[in-house]
Amino acid sequence: MTLSAESLAGIDKEVAKYPVDQKQSAVMAALRIAQVEKGWLATETIEFVADYLGMPAIAVYEVATFYNMYELSPCGRHKITVCTNLPCQLQGADTVADYLKQKLGIGFGETTPDGRFTLKEGECFGTCGSGPLCLHNNHKMHTHLSPETVDKLLDELK
Amino acid sequence: MPVITIDDKQVEIAAGATVMDAARDLGIYIPHFCYHEKLSISANCRMCLVEVEKAPKPLPACATPAADGMVVRTRSGKAITAQKGVMEFLLINHPLDCPICDQGGECMLQDIAVGYGGSASRYQEAKRVVKEKDLGPLVATDMTRCIHCSRCVRFGQEVAGIMELGMPGRGEHMEVMPFLERQVGSELSGNVIELCPVGALTSKPFRYAARSWELSRRRGISPHDGLGANMALHVKDNRVFRAVPLDNEAINECWLADRDRYAYQALGAEDRATRPMVRDADRWHEVDWQKALAQAAGALKVIRETHGAEAIGFLASPHQTVEELALMAQLARGLGCENIDHRLDQADCPPDVGAPWLGMAIADLDSLDRVLLVGATVRMEQPLIAQRLRQAVKRGAQLNVVHAADDDLLTRVANKIIVKPSALAAALAGIAKALQEAGKDVGSVSAALSGAVVTDAARAIAASLASGERKAVLLGGMARQHPARADLHRLAQAIALATGAHFGFLVDSANAVGASVVGCTPGAAGLGAAAMVAQPRKAYVLLGIEPYLDSYDPMVLRKAMESAELVIALTAFKGAAPNYAHVILPVAAFAETEGAYVNMEGRLQTFKAAVKPLGEARPGWKVLRVLGNLLGLSDFDYTGVEDVRAAALPADEAGLRARLDNTAPQGEPSIAASSAGLERLGETPIYQADSLVRRAPALQATPLSEHAKVCWAHGALIRKLGLQEGKPVKIRQDAGESIMKLGRDDRLAEDAVRIAGAHALTSKLGSRYGAVQLEKM
Amino acid sequence: MSALYTGPKVCMWTLDHPNPGSLATYVANGGYEVLKKILAEKTPAEQIIEQVKLSALRGRGGAGFPTGLKWSFMPRNYAGDKYIVCNTDEGEPGTFKDRDIIEFNPHQLIEGMVIAGYTLGAKAGYNYIHGEIFELYESWERALDEARAAGFLGNDICGSGWNFDLHAHQGYGAYICGEETALLESIEGKKGQPRFKPPFPASYGLYGKPTTINNTETLASIPWILRHGGQAFLELGKPNNGGTKIFSISGHVNNPGNFEIPLGTPFGDLLEMAGGVRNGHKLKAVIPGGSSAPVLPADIMMNCTLDFDSIAKAGSMLGSGAVIVMDETVCMVKALERLAYFYYEESCGQCTPCREGTGWMYRVIKRIEHGEGRPEDLDLLMSVGGNIAGRTICALGDAAVGPVHSFIQHFRKEFEYHIAHKKCLVGS
């Protein structure tokens, strides 16, 4: 297995940020980039990253399992992560989360049978003032959610 | 000197010492789990919390620097409260099933819980359950018991040099595991068993075999490599149940290689020789000792009378004890025969000047600045020496390598020259010449260097060795077995002399130094092992030898054995002996006999028998003594093993030292260009090192044993020959052939093919470093 | 109505301009002038540190440690590499100020980091950005490119011959990486597990080299301080609490958001700026400094001014200035359950008390919330918390205990009602 030339270039750019003998510093970015390309981190993807950065595979796996945003099993095309932490909760995150669950017919940690959506519960996004909020595929944040904005968002995500 | 007060006692503190160190100096025990003297400090178990005056919070003794005037209380109310609090947390998710846990009775958690645990649990929720992991044949897991001290993980990273275990997951979901489905394959993997303070990692072969309190402990010395690791053999009902390390900072520190740890399994091997046997035409008979010995002695006498004493060859294993080897030598010489040797795996067996040895103390390896390893497959030959070299590199040493394989030493290698076996001498000559060009005096080899080629790598190695203070040039097992041993020896010694480095041999068998010291090598008039085989003798006396495996060239040896009129095998295992021997005398195996070894640094280590010999087997020294008596030889009236030792060895250490000598054989080295064509790289694999490890099922089931079953070649070579990786390949050598699976290893010199020596799959091939052909099947 | 703050702002002033985050806006308003001056005049590092000390700038990351003092710990004559690290791993529930600095005033942070790099003799700097705000990671990288192109970053900065570069390191979902040594481990490509201190980062930091770590807002304040003088910064706030500070207010207010106001501003003023308690509800409780800070009941809070000392006196912490407002509809058991889950979920797991204790506390609170509490549970929680606090490598242990102890201390009746009646006091 390998990654696309674009992904590899992205990883190389990250590697260049760190001292030459500290390639391992780029592991988080490499996993992120690999995940964007592959959708999730399969065993061979982790092994690839390990070889690419000259790390023991288990050390890469440690990183992949420590940080919440990596996916270690197949994941829907659109991962929706809702922050349910206290400030968001106070601002109505539970309502939004329940609405999403009901609308998608799945609970947190589940994927719709058509593989379109995965729903996750998240911890504080550091954006509490704009809650309720969710992240789409880790990288795009949607703020001030309400049932209406959720409807709109879901419609956009094919 | 700064002073710290702990529990009202005062002690001076050394630079960099922690509170834990100071407490140890005072003999004060502070409970701990994650702390381990040989590992980095992680301070995460929090068991060692103590009260420090003026500190608002209890501090971990293991990580808190000891400071002048510091006042510490390890048993005050505040300290005990903190320790008890931690203990409660450790126990809430720990299964309290000590009665069925293999660690029961030797568990740090159990011991400390007795002192610090509460009686009833306040934790009412369900306990955590963790999925089992398969770490392979050596280490059993019970991961629910893990207390996350991270010792096993740090061991891999810091000591074994390879991170095989990690702790993926976060918070309470964190679990110790290898990378998905991978097993643990390091040659030091078993050490996590002692490191694990609870029963999460235990010995797989020992699993449920016995309870720790039923076992009695006997001191033993590992019989596999020249280190002589100290260990305790745990015994019950006259059987060895396991081997664990005994601390000896000068030798094995607190570690054991897996080979040391699991080879005891061989004591119960099916093919143990338990009764004397004699062959009558083609039938074997079990006979009593008297008869067997009489027959052996009688037959030897006949050979001597008809063909002369020089028609006999004496071959002994360098893993036998000092006493056995001494008596063997005495027997040979008593019969008037100088054909005696312990170097059957060596192509070139010159008369010894003295016993080749490490040339320095083992413990000093850690503090070397510069090292040159020549023909050393060191991780496989002496796993714990490799470990010490890793520590040296961590401290800043430059490791230089000249070998036919660029094996991963799990540490940084500064410079290397990787060439096929026959080019090793030329490579060393290049380094010597680079030194010469840099103005160093290379002494007697200088004339031979005219044709030498100085490569960049040679220059880099020369520069490395020319700098630094504490240095060593070390010859490994492959260099020793090599046909050009004498040249390698001369050149390496010249490099060492020119750079002020120690010079020595990484001795790869338990008692090779002892064997040389007690004269188990040919005298000037005698034949060395190679010659005894190349010029077949009428009779052979074998001690602890498996000739088809132990020899340098099994093809030649086979002929010698098969044509001999008499072969007397003193052995603990039958092996293939029934095919070539005429008398089999069952001698006690390791752990069944007392005696001594001299390790690679010239240290004499004695040991007692841990168990009685199996069946009717007898200690080798007794068998040899009786043979001496029956042959009517003088001075064979020893009453005990100490007598034999006293007669064989100098009275004191200085005397022993005087018999160690690494001086190279006289003469100029030849650096003739290497031959064209493929060459075999036929080292002894780690788990084929001697007849014990060959019979330890757990070791034979490891990936390292699998590795030895494969014929390894460089990818470019595989392509060039049109062969296919993973498929069987036919190997031809001289008149012999064998079929093995072909594997790809781009770390090999391109025209070297690694085909293990000392292996059943290759015992029909020729010399270990000779020319070889690979053919498509 | 008290006079709401309209004075100078240190970090968020760009919001009064169109295109607040652009290099043009920043430069047009005097941005990078201080850097140029320092490099041109080769201002001695001591002089810069003196000004920072004078400003009484206290770390905005939570602990409030005096920044000038922290900077003075960096070994001056160290021969090897040194690093400066910015902590934008803002993940403490309630805190969302640093993200706005990245979005609306990235160049002030860049200038602050470059000046810090110059002052502390660093070779390079890294900004560790919270995983969930990936869009801001990208915008910050763009800002770095802009700064490089304009000669404020990279080689030969402002023609001075001095080289210094900055990079972004993106987190990926671990609150603990906000802890400074966990953050360093994370940059090194490992699990974010805090290191035991000593050694402190100033002597053994990133890659084992001397390193200074500061919060985003802290570093972004540096150019202002050096431009206007330490004294001016100090005078913005109150003694020992220099400057304005960004307060993130969330929860039950009509207008949640960030407000940059002087330290020492009465809490009531901030509440008013945020539009008051939502829909005319009554204030019940406030967590004044991010979820780790002990909760304070309304009456105590209303008497506090917003500065490190006042909040500490009231028994809580100013922390990162994240004010979580709760009105009378909040069930304190449910609120605590969510916070306890957070710490249980985010414990890195290395310390026994934190790994085991956060899970234990969460399970007991969950049990109470779900009507399965036992009378002895509250004492058990206090005791378990007591066995965690102060016994761990990093402060996450204490952070997890703060809410538990304070919620029970101030709202014990609600917990007891839950246990006795298996239902909630609020709304019943």
Ligand SMILES: Cc1cc2nc3c(=O)[nH]c(=O)nc-3n(C[C@H](O)[C@H](O)[C@H](O)COP(=O)(O)O)c2cc1C
């Ligand atoms: C669990 C934990 C989380 C933390 N999270 C943050 C954070 O998100 N941002 C931050 O600046 N500091 C955080 N800190 C504080 C940092 O360890 C550190 O004190 C701070 O970055 C120093 O910067 P300052 O002196 O400028 O405040 C956290 C500390 C702990 C114990």
Ligand code: SF4
């Ligand atoms: S207190 Fe918790 S989060 Fe902090 S280092 Fe220890 S286990 Fe990790």
Ligand code: FES
């Ligand atoms: S032994 Fe000190 S914390 Fe584990």
